[in-house]
Amino acid sequence: MYLKKIALLNFKNIAQEELEPCPGINCLVGDNGAGKTNIVDAVWYLSMCKSSLQTTDGQNIRHGADFFLIDGSYRSDAERSESVSCSFSRKGGKVLKRNGKEYERLSDHVGLIPAVIVSPSDSALISDAAEERRRYLNAFIAQLDRPYLAALVRYNAVLAERNRLLKMHPDETMLRIYDMQLAEHGGLIHARRQEYVHRLRPAVAEYYRILSDDREQVELHYRSELDERPFDELLLAARQRDLANEFTTAGIHRDDLVLKIGGYPLRKYGSQGQQKSFLIALKLAQYAIVAETSGERPLLLLDDLFDKLDARRVEQLIRLVSGERFGQIFITDCNPTRLRTILDNAGGDYALFAVRNGALVAERTPQASGLAAGTKAAGTPDNGTDPNAPEAAEAANETAESAPEAMETAAETAEAASGSGAPDISDTVPEPAENEVDTTDSTEPSAAATSDICPETMDTAAENPSENAAARPNTSEA
Numbered sequence: 264m265y266l267k268k269i270a271l272l273n274f275k276n277i278a279q280e281e282l283e284p285c286p287g288i289n290c291l292v293g294d295n296g297a298g299k300t301n302i303v304d305a306v307w308y309l310s311m312c313k314s315s316l317q318t319t320d321g322q323n324i325r326h327g328a329d330f331f332l333i334d335g336s337y338r339s340d341a342e343r344s345e346s347v348s349c350s351f352s353r354k355g356g357k358v359l360k361r362n363g364k365e366y367e368r369l370s371d372h373v374g375l376i377p378a379v380i381v382s383p384s385d386s387a388l389i390s391d392a393a394e395e396r397r398r399y400l401n402a403f404i405a406q407l408d409r410p411y412l413a414a415l416v417r418y419n420a421v422l423a424e425r426n427r428l429l430k431m432h433p434d435e436t437m438l439r440i441y442d443m444q445l446a447e448h449g450g451l452i453h454a455r456r457q458e459y460v461h462r463l464r465p466a467v468a469e470y471y472r473i474l475s476d477d478r479e480q481v482e483l484h485y486r487s488e489l490d491e492r493p494f495d496e497l498l499l500a501a502r503q504r505d506l507a508n509e510f511t512t513a514g515i516h517r518d519d520l521v522l523k524i525g526g527y528p529l530r531k532y533g534s535q536g537q538q539k540s541f542l543i544a545l546k547l548a549q550y551a552i553v554a555e556t557s558g559e560r561p562l563l564l565l566d567d568l569f570d571k572l573d574a575r576r577v578e579q580l581i582r583l584v585s586g587e588r589f590g591q592i593f594i595t596d597c598n599p600t601r602l603r604t605i606l607d608n609a610g611g612d613y614a615l616f617a618v619r620n621g622a623l624v625a626e627r628t629p630q631a632s633g634l635a636a637g638t639k640a641a642g643t644p645d646n647g648t649d650p651n652a653p654e655a656a657e658a659a660n661e662t663a664e665s666a667p668e669a670m671e672t673a674a675e676t677a678e679a680a681s682g683s684g685a686p687d688i689s690d691t692v693p694e695p696a697e698n699e700v701d702t703t704d705s706t707e708p709s710a711a712a713t714s715d716i717c718p719e720t721m722d723t724a725a726e727n728p729s730e731n732a733a734a735r736p737n738t739s740e741a
Contacts, residue, residue, distance in 0.1 A: 264376060264559050265591050266306060269335045273328035275301040276621040285614040285629050288585065288592045288606070292599040292626075293618035299595040302618065303380070303564045306593060309335045309347045310378035310562065311402070312359055312369045317384075320351040329353050337376060340559050340590070347376060374406045377561035379550045383570050385542045389530050393519035400520065403549050404459050407556045411455045418448040422511060430509045438502070446494040449515045453489045456518065459552070460485035466548030467541075474540045474579050481541055482523040488513055539571040543580060550589070560590035568594050569601070578605050585611035599626075 265286045271277045276298050291299040300316075304323075307315040314323060324331050330352035337345040351357045359366045366372055387395045405412040425441040464483045471481045488497055494514070498505075501513040522529040524537055533541065554560045563584060569577055584592055596602045599615070606613050615627035 264340065264378075264562055265338045266562060267336045267338055269302075269305060269309070269333065271302070271305050272332040273325040274305055274331040274333060275323055275325060277301055277305075278325060278621060280621070280623050282616065282623055284591065284593070286591050287629065288581075288594065288611060288613035290599075290602055290606070290613055290615040291593065291595045291618050292602060292615060293597065295597055297618040298621040299597075299618045300382075300566055301621070302623075303382075303566050303593055303595055305333045306335070306562060306564060307378055307380055308333055308349055310376040312349065312357075312372055315380050315382060315384070315564075320357055321353060324351065324353070330355075335376075345375070347372075370412065373412070374409075374557070377406055377553050377557055377559055378564060379546050379553065379561050380564040380566065381543055381546045381568075382564075382566040385546070386538065388520075388542060388545075389522060389533075389538050393517070396520040397516075397518055400456055400459070400518075403553075404455055406553060408455055411452065414448040414451040414455075418445065418452060418515070421445055421448065422514070422516060426510045429505055429511070432506070442495055442498045445498065445511075445514060449489070449494050452515050453487055453494075453518070456485055456487070456515075460520070462552050463545070463548050466551050467544045470544035470547045470583075471540060473583060474544060474576050475537075476579070479524055479537065480526075481529070481544070482521075482526070483545070484521040484523075485518070486521050487515060487518040489515060535571040536573060536576065540576060543572075547583070554588075560588075563589060563592045565592065565594045568596055569598070574601070574605060578609060581605055581609040581611070585609055 266284055268281060268283045270279075270281045272279050276296075282302065291302055293299050304315050313320075330350060332348065332350045334348040335346070337347070339345065346360075346362050348360045349357070357369070359369055359372055361372065361375065388399055401415060405415070421441055421444045425438070425445065428437060428441065460483065467483050468481060471479070492500075497513045498511075501511075504512050522541060524533045524541065529538060529541055550561055550563060565580075565584075568580075572580075583589075594602070599617070603615070612629040613627070614625070614629055617624045617626050
């Protein structure tokens with residue numbers, strides 16, 4: 264998949280910009296807070312209908328504005344053209360369109376524009392509770408497997424109903440009905456997770472071996488209570504504990520990924536550099552599986568690449584992703600000299616864009632390939648780096664002119680979008696921070712902030728449509 268052009272309007276600190284990246288490596292350099300991550304996040308938005316960060320849609324609107332608009336043009340590996348636009352207004356909510364046609368459900372978009380992101384926030388996969396690792400698995404598998412996503416939505420809904428029922432001292436008949444539904448949907452989820460982790464395991468080990476020069480060995484395992492006994496038996500055995508605690512204490516909502524280095528828990532025994540290398544290997548393995556399964560090379564987003572990595576490992580990574588196996592790549596860094604040196608040493612061609620206070624300037628276009636790459640800020644003079652800049656400026660103006668109509672459409676469809684049945688893939692039972700055996704069964708899970716794949720039903724709340732409820736506590740779903 265290749266992003267040919269992306270236009271942003273009122274997105275975070277970016278007033279109005281256009282970027283025309285090259286099909287290969289694209290570097291975004293600038294000071295901290297300049298807006299590099301915001302551009303990468305906009306690319307992710309068009310793939311996953313939401314920010315990669317823990318922010319609401321409303322928080323992504325530029326200060327002083329009432330809406331944001333992101334518009335992207337793509338070319339698939341099969342030479343198919345796609346156009347995706349995402350807008351959000353405080354009054355109208357979120358609207359996502361593919362080739363000019365609005366989606367009825369945002370979840371229908373997941374997987375069309377595959378993307379994999381590596382960012383500093385990935386450290387939560389190691390340091391935080393098992394819920395983060397389940398959330399990662401859910402988002403990864405949902406891009407490739409529609410039945411998995413459907414089963415996940417149904418499981419979470421049934422789990423929430425069963426938890427409410429447990430607070431009312433129900434009879435055994437009602438509990439058995441919910442047990443049957445949990446077993447049906449949970450069995451599919453468990454099988455898919457086993458399958459994809461089995462595919463991840465050798466790829467993670469191989470990519471880590473390359474990044475570390477074969478100095479350490481890492482392991483990845485999937486742990487579930489369903490490995491030991493069938494789901495219906497598991498629920499029956501936990502019946503008295505569930506009634507005492509008034510919530511469901513057993514099930515796939517307690518699954519975990521076990522991460523090890525040299526046979527020991529990665530969280531306790533891995534250095535920061537080793538942990539970051541493991542996360543990159545995990546994401547590269549995910550990239551390979553998505554590309555193999557979908558037949559489309561995902562966009563690879565490497566945000567703050569040098570965070571916790573030495574130059575040697577970064578150069579290994581650059582050499583690795585410069586091959587034909589990988590497609591379009593976006594890299595951010597605050598040190599242009601360092602990044603140029605490593606890229607030049609790696610020998611691959613690249614485009615480089617400077618980001619200053621939300622404005623983009625093209626500083627280098629690919630030389631060997633002659634592929635177009637450029638940027639044009641609305642209302643700024645042509646700097647000679649992009650021969651198509653006048654057309655880009657005209658397109659940017661057209662985008663700005665069409666924004667009010669997009670916002671009007673968003674307002675008209677917000678009510679329908681908010682009731683379309685979005686998936687919520689977060690889980691109810693928080694796990695201890697240890698990436699080891701969980702022994703905590705006796706406390707009721709608190710309502711955690713949801714982090715869904717496509718939370719269209721949470722984008723606008725009836726009582727307060729100006730906020731995105733996707734990041735607010737939700738007690739009704741897992």
